[in-house]
Amino acid sequence: MLVTTKAIVISALKYGEADLIVKLFTESSGLKSYLLRGILKSKRGKFRASQFQPLTLLEVVAKHKDKGTLETLRDAKILATYQTLHTDLLKSTVIMFLAELLRNAIQEEEKNPELFGFLETAFLWFDKYNSSNFHLLFLVKLSLFLGFYPEGTNKNASFFNLLDGTFQEVSTNSYCISGIHKDTLELLLGINFDGLEELKLNQTNRSGMLSMLLLYYELHLQGFRKPKSLTVLKEIYS
Template sequence: MLITTKAIVIHSLRYSEADLIVTCFTESSGIKTYLLRNILKSKKGKLKKAMFQSLTQLEIVANHKNKNTLESIREAKIDIPYKNLHTDIYKSSISMFLAETLKNTIQEEEENIALYRFLSQAFQKLDELEKFANFHLFFLVHLTHYLGFSPNLSSTKHPYFNLLDGDFQIAETNKYCISNQNSELLKQFLKSDYDNFASIKLNKIRRQSFLEMLLLYFQLHLQGFRKPKSLEILNQLFS
């Protein structure tokens, strides 16, 4: 079936000398993986390697056979161009980390318009922002809403956050309950938006500690979730 859809590039992998295997989150069909033949050698083809950098937003014409095999892309064009997301070393490191995180979290081959719009807006904002050191933290906190395990906001007055249940509570009930700077930071990020999350002041130690807590939260709620390999690079750049 020939489909025209918007798509966000999640991952690209070189396959043989001239091909790419590209995973995209599509607006129409969720996660799809494509085999792009001869894209690394052909200079006259409609598809260019530069189009398939992490988090690039495309409009594609693709052939979806939906038979658990690699799909194909007939045409592609940039849907939303970025100014510096791929050229700024700090933004590109965040992009690499977020793309790897999404690769580990989104598996469904089905339409999810709300998630697509969240991702599309988030990456546009990252491209535009001048202060973005906390962006990946803000992003992960709010991504949980679209993945189905957002922290319960009805009891944020309580001091403990139960990572296992996703609830704020008055007392500690298991080893995954925390009551420290991280639980307070979580409340701040949950209540923040694109206009004010940068005002949350964090040093290297607090930023890394909070990120480790978030990744544990993801591990507890997503089967098979692994820490992104790009985490070390991210921590070094924002130290």
Template sequence: MGLVHTKAIVFKTIKYGDTSLIVKCFTFEEGIRSYMVKGVLNSKKGKLKAAYFQPLTQLQLVANHNNKNTLNSIREAQIVHPYYTIHTSVVKQTIVLFLSEILAAIIQEEEKNEGLYTYIETALIWLDTHTEVANFHLLFLLNLSRFLGFYPDTSESEKIGFNLVEGSFTNSLHEKLTLYNDKLLLLKRLLGINFDAINTISFHKNERQTILRIIVKYFELHLEGFRQPKSLDILETVFN
């Protein structure tokens, strides 16, 4: 068992018994790790507080990591990027719940992935510090696919369709799982932009629902075992 100092982003928290939590984190140093945090729910004086383990909170940890398939333990934790608006905005909270559910489901590797960690960290700080965030989750997911190895191939974007299975543009008229016309235009508006250009895109609510369901379908096709997130309906309700 080794002592590790690492940044970590909370992906998922499960209550264990009356007073404890099992917390799944994406750590900067060693990828996904799960921790048993004992007694944190009834502790007034302990060093660890339940508030540290809200979805997508960014922490600095001192932790014991073991290399067996058992839960790790946290010695010390502190919040490294306190959020100022995420906890007070219903829209941002809903986005965070939705994205934490997806991230917890798809990122499983117990190894360092500096690029992916930095992307998630930076994106969350952007979300906290900006007000125009209605399309944030769309762009977050689409750009996340780059780190997962299936970002759309945009080299032939002048073609008439986009095949979701192949992840590339096509001139075939009748392929299954292919976007044409309006749906294709929705996808094209998101391709190749970063968060700072997000306010240049405007989707009305039906368009936003449509492109979100397309992106979720794209993830289903490219990630084995990926299921439509439970929080998808809540997200759509909030944006209505």
């Protein structure tokens, strides 16, 4: 089946001497992988490796067999040329981290237009604005589309139970957190990206909050692994 769809680059892996296997999250068909032959050596080919930088927003024409194998990409063009995401050191580090996280977190090959719309909106916002806490709100909001968004009806309670995803008055297991991280999560649940200026965190609290959110993902996503680029992200923020 030939489809034309928006797509977001999740990863591009070198295969052999000159090929790339690119994984795209498409608006029409969910997660798809494509083999691009000769792209790393050919100067006259239809595609350029620069089109497949992490989280680039594309419009693609693809032939999908939908058999769980590598699909065929017929055409691709960049829909939005990012002005800062791949050139600003801090933002490019965050983008590398989030791309790796999405590769671990998006596990089903089914279309999810709501998730696609969120990702597109989030990355276009981050390209335009600066925030040292973007990745924290991104992780909280992403959990909604992955099925384990924190239940917030009792946000003023003393603890947040990472295992159950609920706020509660007493600690019932070793995964109940309180203090600054619970308060920060409470704030994140009540804002959108434009409200990030309300969130004031120092480096220690930002790093601790990120570790807490990654643990939350590990508890709720089977097989989820912390991104290897986490170390680089922490270094760039230190």
